[in-house]
Amino acid sequence: MNRIELPQTGEWRRVSPKLVAVELVAGAVFLLAVSAVGVGLWYLGVGWLAIGLWAVALVALINLAFTPRRVRAIGYQLRDDDLLFRRGIMWQRFVAVPYGRMQLVDINRGPIARGLGLSELKFVTAAAAAGVTIPGLPEAEADELRDHLVLLAESRRAGL
Structure with a gap:
């Protein structure tokens, strides 16, 4: 894997680790909303659309798993x-x-x-x-x- 090499002219400053909590809360709210709409659509008989929303929820869940690493990269x-x-x-x-x-x-x-x-x-x-x-x-x-x-x-x- 090739990395971008930059001249070392100073120290990298990282963001606060508390940002992980902010990102996780925002992602969890999105995940719950999409899941709730998916369940509602399933009960209304629009199963194909509910399955699509659950796929979006699965992608959001995977995204949440990478949140701590993504924050450390900033x-x-x-x-x-x-x-x-x-x-x-x-x-x-x-x-x-x-x-x-x-x-x-x-x-x-x-x-x-x-x-x-x-x-x-x-x-x-x-x-x-x-x-x-x-x-x-x-x-x-x-x-x-x-x-x-x-x-x-x-x-x-x-x-x-």
């Missing part, structure tokens, strides 16, 4: 000129967001994540495909990282 690295973000197990994604190209740094906190003290940090650039979202950051770390990135972005844009 990380970011603050480099000299950009923020490098990674995620994915089989299909790995690496995105480098130059500090000078950041237009917006946004923090979102959903109800489950907020209850566990987690935030989601989103970076928006001029290129829509280059938007990056880092889930599962502790609230204090997300606030500190947002402020740091805004300062870096302003200083880098001023130098353009």
Whole structure:
């Protein structure tokens, strides 16, 4: 298996392990909803559609099994000129967001994540495909990282 080799310019920072709980709760709610609709359709006599929904539920259950590993694969690295973000197990994604190209740094906190003290940090650039979202950051770390990135972005844009 070939791995993407990147220059080691800093330490990878991982997201909080509490993100596993957030992902598991969201996945379990989806799984229960799909299963309940499948049971309802079965009793209404639409068995073929119920079987299709149960197949979706099976895929969701398999997805839940991989959640802890998928969360461990998420990380970011603050480099000299950009923020490098990674995620994915089989299909790995690496995105480098130059500090000078950041237009917006946004923090979102959903109800489950907020209850566990987690935030989601989103970076928006001029290129829509280059938007990056880092889930599962502790609230204090997300606030500190947002402020740091805004300062870096302003200083880098001023130098353009």
